Amino acid sequence: MDELESLKGFYDRYPEEWAAWREIVDTVEETAREFGFREIDAPSVEPTDLFRVKSGDEIVEQTYSFEDKGGREVTLIPEQTPTRSRLVQQRKDLGTPIKWFDTSKRWRYEAVQKGRDREFFQTDIDIFGVESVEADAEIIACAATIYEKLGVADAVEFRLNDRQLLDALLKAMDVEGSKDVMRVIDKKEKLSREEFLDNLELEGVDRATAEGIDELTAISGEMESALVELSDKAPEGDAADDAIERMHDLYDVLSAYGVEDMCTFDLSIVRGMDYYTGLVFEAFSTEGDLRALFGGGRYDHLIEQFGSREVPAIGFAFGYSTTMHLLKELGEWPDEALSTDAYVLTISDSVREIGLEYAKGLRSAGLTVETDLTGRSVGEQFGYADRINAEYTVVVGERDLNEGVVTVQNMDSGEEEQVPKNEVVENVLDRL
Amino acid sequence: MDELESLKGFYDRYPEEWAAWREIVDTVEETAREFGFREIDAPSVEPTDLFRVKSGDEIVEQTYSFEDKGGREVTLIPEQTPTRSRLVQQRKDLGTPIKWFDTSKRWRYEAVQKGRDREFFQTDIDIFGVESVEADAEIIACAATIYEKLGVADAVEFRLNDRQLLDALLKAMDVEGSKDVMRVIDKKEKLSREEFLDNLELEGVDRATAEGIDELTAISGEMESALVELSDKAPEGDAADDAIERMHDLYDVLSAYGVEDMCTFDLSIVRGMDYYTGLVFEAFSTEGDLRALFGGGRYDHLIEQFGSREVPAIGFAFGYSTTMHLLKELGEWPDEALSTDAYVLTISDSVREIGLEYAKGLRSAGLTVETDLTGRSVGEQFGYADRINAEYTVVVGERDLNEGVVTVQNMDSGEEEQVPKNEVVENVLDRL
Structure with a gap:
C-alpha cells in the first residue's frame, strides 16, 4: 500500500526528540507550580460561538471549525483564553486569585511555515480576579524564571509597557481615538519615521503632536533610566503621573524577584489585540536577529464578555516553537537521547x-x-x-x-x- | 449574554478535580517509564484514510471526521494504534524492541452515557517488533503494577487467554472457520447455554463439538490449576500442546514479576477485534459488579497493513474513566484538594x-x-x-x-x- 503520512503542519515526535521537548515542558510546568499556579484540564473542542465572542466570524477562517454529526458548529481550540473565560464565569464560587496553568495542544488552519504549525503546544499561565502590580510582577517573574531555569536568561529580554500609561500620555497630548493611534504605534518598528508620522496624521494627529509621539515612543531600555527619561519628556497630567508611578512600583517588585535585569521598558510595545488594558509585554530573543518569543498582558474587560462577572486578568501563553529555536541556536536544547x-x-x-x-x-x-x-x-x-x-x-x-x-x-x-x-x-x- | 457551555461529553476539570486525575496519570506514566517505555508525541488529527485501513468506512460514523479547509478528509483520533502503526512503518531504522507510551486525548462521536465520553484520555503502552512470552509478560506486569501502585491490586483481575491456543483447540476439534466461532465465544457470557450451543450450530459446528467447546471455554480461574484442567480436557494436537506450554511459560514469567496472583486464565476471553493474534487480556474490577476496566493483546499482523514492514506488537490503552470509578468505589480516589x-x-x-x-x-x-x-x-x-x-x-x-x-x-x-x-x-x- 502507499505510505501514509501525517498532515502538513502536524508532527510525529519519536522518543529521542520528545525527551527534549518533555524536559522543556516539565521546566515550564514546574515553574508554574512553584509560583502556585494550579493545573486545569479543559476541552480541546468547543462550540464555535465561544470563539466568536472575542474574535468574531473571522476566527472560523483560521481554525479547524466544522459541523459535528449532531449539526453543532464546533472548533478545535486555537487558544485557551475563551475557554478559561467560560470556566471563570461558570463557577461564581471561585475565590481569588484564580491562578491556572495548563499545557495542551492548540490548532490553527494557517499556511504552514517556520514557526507556524497547524498543531502546537502552549502552556497558558494566568491570574484571574486581581488587578495589582503584584499580580503583574508575578506573571513577569514566572515567565522570566522559566528562561532562567532553561539557562538562557542572558539571551531573553522582556519589553514592558502599560497601555494605560500610553493612553494617559496620548490623552495629555490631546490625542483623540487613542486606540487607532495605538494601532499605528504597534506597527512603528516596521515603518520609516516619515511613514510613521504620515500614518499618525491619517488618524487626525497634527504634525507637532505626531513628532511628540514619535519622540516619546522612542523611549526604551533599562527600566529605571527609561522611566526617568519618560518623566522628563512626558506631558503634564495626573493620569500619566500615576501610570509612571505604577511602572516604578512594578520595577521595585520585579527587583525583589531578581528579574529586573531581564526587563526593559519600551513605550512602543502595544501588542495587536484590542483587548489588552494595562501591562503588555513581549519576550524577545536578544541573540542574533531580535525575535519575539511570545507575549502577554493584562485584559481586564475580556472575561465579562463571556458572562455576568467582571473579572480582571493577566497572563500569557508560553510558546514552545520559538523557544526551541532559541535553545537550539544557543546550544541549550537538551540532548535528544534516551536515558x-x-x-x-x-x-x-x-x-x-x-x-x-x-x-x-x-x-x-x-x-x-x-x-x-x-x-x-x-x-x-x-x-x-x-x-x-x-x-x-x-x-x-x-x-x-x-x-x-x-x-x-x-x-x-x-x-x-x-x-x-x-x-x-x-x-x-x-x-x- | 447567555451562558456558554462546554459540549456534551466534554469535561471542564478545575484544579481540585484535576489534581486527583494528575496523580493517576502520573502513576501510569511513572510505571511505564520504569518498565523502559519511552514517551512519544503524535498528531491528534490524522487523515481519515489512516483509520479506514483498520476499521473501514464505519469509523467515520463514530468519530469526529470532517473536511478541512483544504478539502482533506481528517479525523480527531479515536485511538492511537493506527498512528503508531504509521510511525513504526515510517522509520525503518528503529531497532527493536520499540517500547512506547503516550497519554493524550481521544475523541469519539457516541451517545453520551456513563463511561462513554466524547473526549477522553488514554495512555497507550505497546511493545513493537518482538514476539515473545517475555514481551507478553512485560505488558501484563506493567498493567498490573499500575494497579498495585494505585493501591487496588486486590480488586483487579487480569483474565488472560491466547487466541492461538483457542484456535489450536478448535482446529484439533475439526472446527472450520475458527474466527466466526470465536465471535460466538466472545458473546458467550451474554448467552444462555442453549443460545450459545445454537449459535455455534449456526456456524456449522455439530452438537457434540459445540458441547465440547462449551465445556472447554468454561475453563477459567487460577492459572496453574486452570492449565492443568485444560491439559486434561483438551483434544490431542501438537499446536494445542505448544500453546498450552507457552501459557505455562507465561505464568512462570508473571510469577517472576510477582503479579501471578492478579492473573487468571479464561478460555472464553476473545476480545471483539479481529486483529488480535495471540495473547488477549481483559482487566476486570472484582469489587461489586464485575466490570471491564480495559483490555489489550497481541496484534502481530496489523502493522503490516500500514506499510511494507511486518512488525509484531502487543499492548493496551489504559482507560482512566473506568479506573476512576473503581478507585472512587474503593475510597482510593485521591483527595480532590489543592496542596x-x-x-x-x-x-x-x-x-x-x-x-x-x-x-x-x-x-x-x-x-x-x-x-x-x-x-x-x-x-x-x-x-x-x-x-x-x-x-x-x-x-x-x-x-x-x-x-x-x-x-x-x-x-x-x-x-x-x-x-x-x-x-x-x-x-x-x-x-x-
Whole structure:
C-alpha cells in the first residue's frame, strides 16, 4: 500500500526528540507550580460561538471549525483564553486569585511555515480576579524564571509597557481615538519615521503632536533610566503621573524577584489585540536577529464578555516553537537521547526469572530499567544496553550466582564490580 | 449574554478535580517509564484514510471526521494504534524492541452515557517488533503494577487467554472457520447455554463439538490449576500442546514479576477485534459488579497493513474513566484538594519585597509557594493560606524583622516558631 503520512503542519515526535521537548515542558510546568499556579484540564473542542465572542466570524477562517454529526458548529481550540473565560464565569464560587496553568495542544488552519504549525503546544499561565502590580510582577517573574531555569536568561529580554500609561500620555497630548493611534504605534518598528508620522496624521494627529509621539515612543531600555527619561519628556497630567508611578512600583517588585535585569521598558510595545488594558509585554530573543518569543498582558474587560462577572486578568501563553529555536541556536536544547538507569542482562535462560526480580526491585525504586525480551546473546544485549544509553548493566549469570554474586558494570567507564547477590538493588541505587 | 457551555461529553476539570486525575496519570506514566517505555508525541488529527485501513468506512460514523479547509478528509483520533502503526512503518531504522507510551486525548462521536465520553484520555503502552512470552509478560506486569501502585491490586483481575491456543483447540476439534466461532465465544457470557450451543450450530459446528467447546471455554480461574484442567480436557494436537506450554511459560514469567496472583486464565476471553493474534487480556474490577476496566493483546499482523514492514506488537490503552470509578468505589480516589507548601504572609506593605525574597528562595527549592497579590489584611491572608491548604505560613513583619526573626507557623497544628531571618528557607525545607 502507499505510505501514509501525517498532515502538513502536524508532527510525529519519536522518543529521542520528545525527551527534549518533555524536559522543556516539565521546566515550564514546574515553574508554574512553584509560583502556585494550579493545573486545569479543559476541552480541546468547543462550540464555535465561544470563539466568536472575542474574535468574531473571522476566527472560523483560521481554525479547524466544522459541523459535528449532531449539526453543532464546533472548533478545535486555537487558544485557551475563551475557554478559561467560560470556566471563570461558570463557577461564581471561585475565590481569588484564580491562578491556572495548563499545557495542551492548540490548532490553527494557517499556511504552514517556520514557526507556524497547524498543531502546537502552549502552556497558558494566568491570574484571574486581581488587578495589582503584584499580580503583574508575578506573571513577569514566572515567565522570566522559566528562561532562567532553561539557562538562557542572558539571551531573553522582556519589553514592558502599560497601555494605560500610553493612553494617559496620548490623552495629555490631546490625542483623540487613542486606540487607532495605538494601532499605528504597534506597527512603528516596521515603518520609516516619515511613514510613521504620515500614518499618525491619517488618524487626525497634527504634525507637532505626531513628532511628540514619535519622540516619546522612542523611549526604551533599562527600566529605571527609561522611566526617568519618560518623566522628563512626558506631558503634564495626573493620569500619566500615576501610570509612571505604577511602572516604578512594578520595577521595585520585579527587583525583589531578581528579574529586573531581564526587563526593559519600551513605550512602543502595544501588542495587536484590542483587548489588552494595562501591562503588555513581549519576550524577545536578544541573540542574533531580535525575535519575539511570545507575549502577554493584562485584559481586564475580556472575561465579562463571556458572562455576568467582571473579572480582571493577566497572563500569557508560553510558546514552545520559538523557544526551541532559541535553545537550539544557543546550544541549550537538551540532548535528544534516551536515558536508562539500568539494563538487566541475563547470560542464559535459566537465570531469566532472577533477572526479572532484580528488574522489579530496581523499578520499585523508580528507576528506568529494561531487560531482554527476545533471548538475545550476551553481545547483543550489551549492544542494546548501549543503544538505550543504560548507565549500568547488571549482568546475571549462573556461575556468578553460584558464587553468590552478580556483576554490575558501569557502561560509561567499563568498570565492573562483583556485588553480593542480595545487594544488587542497593548497589545500583548508591551509584546513581 | 447567555451562558456558554462546554459540549456534551466534554469535561471542564478545575484544579481540585484535576489534581486527583494528575496523580493517576502520573502513576501510569511513572510505571511505564520504569518498565523502559519511552514517551512519544503524535498528531491528534490524522487523515481519515489512516483509520479506514483498520476499521473501514464505519469509523467515520463514530468519530469526529470532517473536511478541512483544504478539502482533506481528517479525523480527531479515536485511538492511537493506527498512528503508531504509521510511525513504526515510517522509520525503518528503529531497532527493536520499540517500547512506547503516550497519554493524550481521544475523541469519539457516541451517545453520551456513563463511561462513554466524547473526549477522553488514554495512555497507550505497546511493545513493537518482538514476539515473545517475555514481551507478553512485560505488558501484563506493567498493567498490573499500575494497579498495585494505585493501591487496588486486590480488586483487579487480569483474565488472560491466547487466541492461538483457542484456535489450536478448535482446529484439533475439526472446527472450520475458527474466527466466526470465536465471535460466538466472545458473546458467550451474554448467552444462555442453549443460545450459545445454537449459535455455534449456526456456524456449522455439530452438537457434540459445540458441547465440547462449551465445556472447554468454561475453563477459567487460577492459572496453574486452570492449565492443568485444560491439559486434561483438551483434544490431542501438537499446536494445542505448544500453546498450552507457552501459557505455562507465561505464568512462570508473571510469577517472576510477582503479579501471578492478579492473573487468571479464561478460555472464553476473545476480545471483539479481529486483529488480535495471540495473547488477549481483559482487566476486570472484582469489587461489586464485575466490570471491564480495559483490555489489550497481541496484534502481530496489523502493522503490516500500514506499510511494507511486518512488525509484531502487543499492548493496551489504559482507560482512566473506568479506573476512576473503581478507585472512587474503593475510597482510593485521591483527595480532590489543592496542596501548597508555604504561604508567605506580609504584615505590611513595607516588608513586601523581603516577603518576595523568601518566596523566591522557597520556590528555588521546588516548593509551591504563594504570596499576597492584593494587599489583604493579615486575617484575610491567613484565610487564603488555609483555603489553599498551605502547610506552613511564613509571617513576615517589621517588628519581627527588627529583632532579626520571622515567624513560621504550622497551619495544621497552629504551632509557631521564631526563626532567624536568614534561616527561613532552610527551616521550612527541614520541616517538609
